Amino acid sequence: MPIYDRVALIGLGLIAGSMSHAMRRAGLAGEITGYARSAETRATAAEIGLVDRVCDSAAAACEGADLIVLAVPVGAMSDVAAEIAPVLKLGATVSDVGSVKKAVIEAVSPHLPETVHFIPAHPLAGTEHSGPRSGFAELFDNRWCILVPGDADRAAVERLEAFWQGLGANTEEMDAEHHDLVLAVTSHTPHLIAYTMVGVADDLRRVTDSEVIKYSAAGFRDFTRIAASDPTMWRDVFLTNKDATLEILGRFTEELFALQRAIRTGDGAHLHDYFTRTRAIRRGIIEAGQDTDAPDFGRSKISKARVE
Numbered sequence: 001m002p003i004y005d006r007v008a009l010i011g012l013g014l015i016a017g018s019m020s021h022a023m024r025r026a027g028l029a030g031e032i033t034g035y036a037r038s039a040e041t042r043a044t045a046a047e048i049g050l051v052d053r054v055c056d057s058a059a060a061a062c063e064g065a066d067l068i069v070l071a072v073p074v075g076a077m078s079d080v081a082a083e084i085a086p087v088l089k090l091g092a093t094v095s096d097v098g099s100v101k102k103a104v105i106e107a108v109s110p111h112l113p114e115t116v117h118f119i120p121a122h123p124l125a126g127t128e129h130s131g132p133r134s135g136f137a138e139l140f141d142n143r144w145c146i147l148v149p150g151d152a153d154r155a156a157v158e159r160l161e162a163f164w165q166g167l168g169a170n171t172e173e174m175d176a177e178h179h180d181l182v183l184a185v186t187s188h189t190p191h192l193i194a195y196t197m198v199g200v201a202d203d204l205r206r207v208t209d210s211e212v213i214k215y216s217a218a219g220f221r222d223f224t225r226i227a228a229s230d231p232t233m234w235r236d237v238f239l240t241n242k243d244a245t246l247e248i249l250g251r252f253t254e255e256l257f258a259l260q261r262a263i264r265t266g267d268g269a270h271l272h273d274y275f276t277r278t279r280a281i282r283r284g285i286i287e288a289g290q291d292t293d294a295p296d297f298g299r300s301k302i303s304k305a306r307v308e
């Protein structure tokens with residue numbers, strides 16, 4: 001049973017593609033239209049039937065749509081919103097999937113008429129792949145989608161939550177500032193650390209030839225996967241979630257310096273205490289059934305993330 005008669009996806013990459021596959025799996029949309037800036041992406045999307053109708057402009061894709069999802073890099077949200085604003089149907093819902101929320105709200109809201117419901121969202125699910133061929137229907141299964149509804153119409157918010165649940169996700173509401181801080185801790189800063197670590201290893205490789213890759217263990221391989229993520233998307237994340245990322249990076253470097261000092265001075269007790277504390281955190285996550293990659297995930301819900 002469709003939740004929206006017509007859904008328009010602007011941007012046809014990993015997230016929009018996965019949404020299209022998952023919408024079809026559950027029959028959530030009567031018709032799915034799509035648009036991407038690059039002609040090559042549009043051609044690929046048409047060739048593989050990613051959406052029902054690929055359009056030549058964002059405005060054409062949005063005409064008559066009941067739900068419009070902006071699935072472009074965060075830095076492109078403002079231009080897209082300005083382009084589609086004149087054609088939006090009365091009572092339509094405009095949402096997005098951007099990894100940062102405060103900056104997207106500031107970029108998009110000024111362009112939208114008061115006759116539409118703007119409900120920002122962020123699915124906490126992804127991979128290091130991008131583009132129209134990278135999506136898959138299961139991406140959102142048992143993952144979280146955070147909605148940032150502000151004072152949007154409750155019926156429209158509940159409809160969008162039902163839509164995301166139909167895509168397989170669990171939904172949670174948050175305010176934008178809290179979202180950006182939580183994501184700076186759990187996603188943005190870890191990505192920056194992975195990018196840095198792989199960069200360091202790459203510098204080292206020039207000295208030690210191929211040893212870094214040859215002997216890399218699982219932890220470093222995970223870093224290389226994360227550091228293969230789309231450069232445009234992640235550039236925009238750091239430029240737009242600047243304050244929260246710098247706040248967390250500041251704390252990170254303080255702790256790193258303390259650990260560095262403990263290594264230099266041979267302070268084994270400090271290292272042991274620190275690693276004991278972090279091990280307890282991981283065990284707590286698993287015992288609470290909150291490891292989304294564990295096979296038993298889904299039995300319990302992750303409690304609202306907290307950052308002190």
Ligand SMILES: NC(=O)C1=CN([C@@H]2O[C@H](COP(=O)(O)OP(=O)(O)OC[C@H]3O[C@@H](n4cnc5c(N)ncnc54)[C@H](O)[C@@H]3O)[C@@H](O)[C@H]2O)C=CC1
Nearest residue numbers: 011012013014015036037072074076098099126127130131
């Ligand atoms: N990749 C991930 O793991 C996740 C990404 N996100 C967010 O989802 C959004 C989309 O990311 P992905 O699907 O991964 O990216 P992607 O690179 O796979 O797809 C982006 C699409 O946007 C199009 N595009 C770029 N600029 C445009 C413009 N000005 N007008 C129209 N189309 C434009 C590109 O042609 C491409 O089709 C980003 O805001 C990102 O922060 C959210 C959760 C996870």
Ligand SMILES: O=C(O)C(=O)Cc1ccc(O)cc1
Nearest residue numbers: 099123124125126127128187
């Ligand atoms: O691939 C990974 O490990 C991710 O962390 C995916 C991801 C990337 C960006 C988001 O905003 C949400 C999820």
